[in-house]
Amino acid sequence: MKNDPTIDIDIKRAPTSKIDSIDFENLKFGHIFTDHMMTCDYKDGSWQAPKIMPYGPISMEPSAKVFHYGQAVFEGMKAFKDDQDQIWMFRPKDNFNRINISAKRMAIPEFPEDYFFTALDALLKMDKDWIKKGFGNSLYIRPFVIATEPGVSASPGTNYKFMIICSPAKSYYNGEVRVKFSEDYSRAADGGVGFAKAAGNYGAQFYPTNLAKEEGYQQIIWTDANTHSFLEEAGTMNIFFRINDTLITTPTNDRILDGITRKSLIALAEENNINVEIRKVPVQEILDAAKEGTLKEIFGTGTAATVNPISGFGYKGDKHELPKLTDSYATFFKDKLMKIQYNLAEDKHGWRYLVK
Numbered sequence: 462m463k464n465d466p467t468i469d470i471d472i473k474r475a476p477t478s479k480i481d482s483i484d485f486e487n488l489k490f491g492h493i494f495t496d497h498m499m500t501c502d503y504k505d506g507s508w509q510a511p512k513i514m515p516y517g518p519i520s521m522e523p524s525a526k527v528f529h530y531g532q533a534v535f536e537g538m539k540a541f542k543d544d545q546d547q548i549w550m551f552r553p554k555d556n557f558n559r560i561n562i563s564a565k566r567m568a569i570p571e572f573p574e575d576y577f578f579t580a581l582d583a584l585l586k587m588d589k590d591w592i593k594k595g596f597g598n599s600l601y602i603r604p605f606v607i608a609t610e611p612g613v614s615a616s617p618g619t620n621y622k623f624m625i626i627c628s629p630a631k632s633y634y635n636g637e638v639r640v641k642f643s644e645d646y647s648r649a650a651d652g653g654v655g656f657a658k659a660a661g662n663y664g665a666q667f668y669p670t671n672l673a674k675e676e677g678y679q680q681i682i683w684t685d686a687n688t689h690s691f692l693e694e695a696g697t698m699n700i701f702f703r704i705n706d707t708l709i710t711t712p713t714n715d716r717i718l719d720g721i722t723r724k725s726l727i728a729l730a731e732e733n734n735i736n737v738e739i740r741k742v743p744v745q746e747i748l749d750a751a752k753e754g755t756l757k758e759i760f761g762t763g764t765a766a767t768v769n770p771i772s773g774f775g776y777k778g779d780k781h782e783l784p785k786l787t788d789s790y791a792t793f794f795k796d797k798l799m800k801i802q803y804n805l806a807e808d809k810h811g812w813r814y815l816v817k
């Protein structure tokens with residue numbers, strides 16, 4: 462996981478920076494991008510030298526395969542700045558591995574690790590002023606790969622573009638998040654691409670999520686496609702349930718993303734003597750626990766929000782509110798994780814990566 466100084470990156474700097482025109486106090490997530498981006502083309506059977514250039518539009522033929530067959534995968538990761546101006550990332554090797562797992566499933570050639578870390582470090586150093594200090598400030602990093610080859614034949618492309626774009630982010634209070642347990646629609650099926658960060662997994666959720674929004678929910682917790690009786694994950698978050706003082710989360714499989722925040726939280730729970738059960742989560746068990754008053758919390762985990770508490774859920778027309786706790790596990794884990802991310806706590810697991 463090291464950058465390699467012998468890799469030649471073709472760097473073209475932006476003539477001026479946009480940074481002075483940005484209101485860093487009022488950032489809407491994922492709307493503003495930094496001065497530079499990384500791009501790397503795959504052609505003639507190999508990845509060419511990475512380039513860093515001013516952020517801006519790219520041109521492609523309208524017949525490029527990504528537009529027709531959705532051959533596209535992506536990642537989401539963050540960089541943080543500590544009080545000494547050092548830049549840290551959180552488990553970026555896991556994101557790197559995962560984009561290649563996703564790529565393989567979508568018949569996209571895997572990207573080399575030394576290109577990834579060399580180009581990412583160079584990009585972050587060039588745009589370092591966009592990473593603001595202070596708990597909650599971060600830079601959201603979006604690596605992605607698209608099939609650029611022109612031609613509408615339904616077959617994998619032979620030309621691809623790997624890119625990294627970066628967007629400054631603030632920690633938000635997301636407001637009260639209420640979720641709907643899915644009754645009919647499915648996000649992923651056995652043998653499908655649910656475990657991959659394939660673009661189409663996300664586009665396919667928009668319509669059912671809009672329907673849920675009309676009923677007053679912000680997100681859906683997807684259930685298994687066969688029976689809709691087991692809770693799986695949310696659109697961009699893995700999900701944990703707390704019954705009494707035990708946490709329960711579903712095992713990952715070919716329908717569920719192997720979330721990096723999820724597995725970090727499981728490790729932190731274990732070292733803090735909080736019991737975690739990794740097993741299937743029946744909808745009925747959660748309904749019963751809500752009725753008996755033993756369901757204490759539901760929260761989601763993911764790079765964008767770290768830990769996102771859920772205030773209520775709906776199922777088959779019934780709405781359930783969750784208690785407001787002063788000692789929630791969600792707050793406990795969010796604080797623990799963020800302190801590691803911002804270099805404010807010991808990093809026992811070697812999760813932090815220093816950008817050099």
Ligand SMILES: Cc1ncc(COP(=O)(O)O)c(C=O)c1O
Pocket residue numbers: 537658694695696697698699718719720721722723762763764765
């Ligand atoms: C479907 C899905 N589940 C879970 C997650 C959370 O994963 P991570 O913690 O690695 O960000 C994400 C976000 O990446 C996601 O898109």
